[in-house]
Amino acid sequence: MTARSLSDWLSYLEQLHPSAIDMGLDRSQQVALNIGLSRPAPRVITVTGTNGKGSTCAFVASLLQAQGLKVGVYSSPHLVRYNERVQVQGVEATDEQLCEAFEVIEKARGDISLTYFEMGTLAAFWLFEQAALDAVVLEVGLGGRLDAVNLIDADMALVTSIGVDHAEWLGNTRESVAFEKAGIFREGRPALCGDLDPPQPLLDRAQALNCPLSLRGTDFDLSVESASWNWFGTDAKGQRVELRDLPLLDLPMQNAALALQAYLLMGLPWNEASIRAALLDTRVTGRLDRRTFEWQGKQLHLLLDVGHNPHAAVFLAQRLDQRPVAGERLAVFGLLGDKDLDGVLSALTHCFIRWAVAPLPTARSRSEQEIAQALQNLGATVTSYPSVAQALEAQCAHATADDEIVLFGSFYCVAEALEWLAGASRRK
Numbered sequence: 001m002t003a004r005s006l007s008d009w010l011s012y013l014e015q016l017h018p019s020a021i022d023m024g025l026d027r028s029q030q031v032a033l034n035i036g037l038s039r040p041a042p043r044v045i046t047v048t049g050t051n052g053k054g055s056t057c058a059f060v061a062s063l064l065q066a067q068g069l070k071v072g073v074y075s076s077p078h079l080v081r082y083n084e085r086v087q088v089q090g091v092e093a094t095d096e097q098l099c100e101a102f103e104v105i106e107k108a109r110g111d112i113s114l115t116y117f118e119m120g121t122l123a124a125f126w127l128f129e130q131a132a133l134d135a136v137v138l139e140v141g142l143g144g145r146l147d148a149v150n151l152i153d154a155d156m157a158l159v160t161s162i163g164v165d166h167a168e169w170l171g172n173t174r175e176s177v178a179f180e181k182a183g184i185f186r187e188g189r190p191a192l193c194g195d196l197d198p199p200q201p202l203l204d205r206a207q208a209l210n211c212p213l214s215l216r217g218t219d220f221d222l223s224v225e226s227a228s229w230n231w232f233g234t235d236a237k238g239q240r241v242e243l244r245d246l247p248l249l250d251l252p253m254q255n256a257a258l259a260l261q262a263y264l265l266m267g268l269p270w271n272e273a274s275i276r277a278a279l280l281d282t283r284v285t286g287r288l289d290r291r292t293f294e295w296q297g298k299q300l301h302l303l304l305d306v307g308h309n310p311h312a313a314v315f316l317a318q319r320l321d322q323r324p325v326a327g328e329r330l331a332v333f334g335l336l337g338d339k340d341l342d343g344v345l346s347a348l349t350h351c352f353i354r355w356a357v358a359p360l361p362t363a364r365s366r367s368e369q370e371i372a373q374a375l376q377n378l379g380a381t382v383t384s385y386p387s388v389a390q391a392l393e394a395q396c397a398h399a400t401a402d403d404e405i406v407l408f409g410s411f412y413c414v415a416e417a418l419e420w421l422a423g424a425s426r427r428k
Helices: 006-014 026-035 053-065 095-109 116-130 174-184 200-208 253-265 272-281 310-322 341-351 368-377 388-398 411-427
Strands: 043-048 071-074 086-088 135-139 156-159 191-193 213-215 221-224 228-234 240-247 289-295 298-305 329-333 354-357 382-384 404-408
Touching: 006 095, 006 116, 026 095, 026 116, 043 053, 043 174, 053 071, 053 135, 053 253, 053 272, 071 116, 086 116, 095 116, 156 174, 156 253, 174 200, 191 253, 200 213, 221 253, 228 253, 240 272, 253 272, 289 411, 298 411, 310 341, 310 404, 329 341, 329 388, 329 411, 341 368, 354 368, 354 388, 368 382, 388 404, 388 411, 404 411
Parallel strands: 043 135, 043 156, 071 135, 156 191, 191 213, 298 404, 329 354, 329 404, 354 382
Antiparallel strands: 071 086, 221 228, 228 240, 289 298
């Protein structure tokens, strides 16, 4: 029998379960028992939230690695390669490692049907166990309570923000979303929330489980000035700790603030120089991701962001307003059909002089005609294109070295842009 390639495995996983999303832990728990999976590392930090999970995970991992710890990170979705989802010390798992892990899980599951995400999560846990790590940082895929990542009892649970998204699974109120996300809390273990207005169900859950709860605005917070930012937190003994005049970051600093509070509560060495360096070194592909590249003899500037809901749009607009450019800003935009188009556009229409919109390479995409009509209703200048790549090329043709192209709206959008950039680089 010929061994499956990673591509073969991923195709197989896509058709293994009758539905792409099937919330619940029973199936994954049984397979984990079959294979003898326990904890992927001695220290487990689980992160959920409507926005900001990826950058928060990256900040936590950077802070831990700066202390010499061997750290694994599990995240989703990926942008270009599935391998991005499973990283150890910032290095992606190889095709061979992933194939071996999938083979192990496949043998262990017997006749238990698993979703694509459940298979991938169990495979990641198995790989982390093999790597003899000091810590893992786990990003919840959807919600929290019934997400496969929640198989593992976290030593510390982080909630970045709470907004209405994935309403068909999590409910259409912030309260219902908060209830699902608080499902990652564990009895007596630290829980942290970066939302300034956490709904009552989250507070109730922390109280019921006797979780030491750190809240932004009370136990930790940040203040941003024109050229720096300041942070304060509270350690496990209730003592206030401060960091002042931190350099501004491209990634959301409220997520860095949450990660700093998490790190402070771990009781690890607190060295300001290494902490500052770790924050500055943190990068997340596709999240406020600035690129400069050559195109047809011009040096152009591109900002990539996967933001795809009103909460993320408001944040992106704020960051753009804080960082004016010498020329114009040009938008490249696509959105999935189940996202809040009006909510996203209303936050960002004022930021761009012209828009290029396109469908995403998935049946779930919203049509470019619908997006264009919504923008025209808001008075924006907009042109539709058959693909994200063509929309990006059109804005490149229009842009000067003083302009900034901002491409956003979906992981699909950013993934296509990254592939286009790689092709442009090869064509030089």
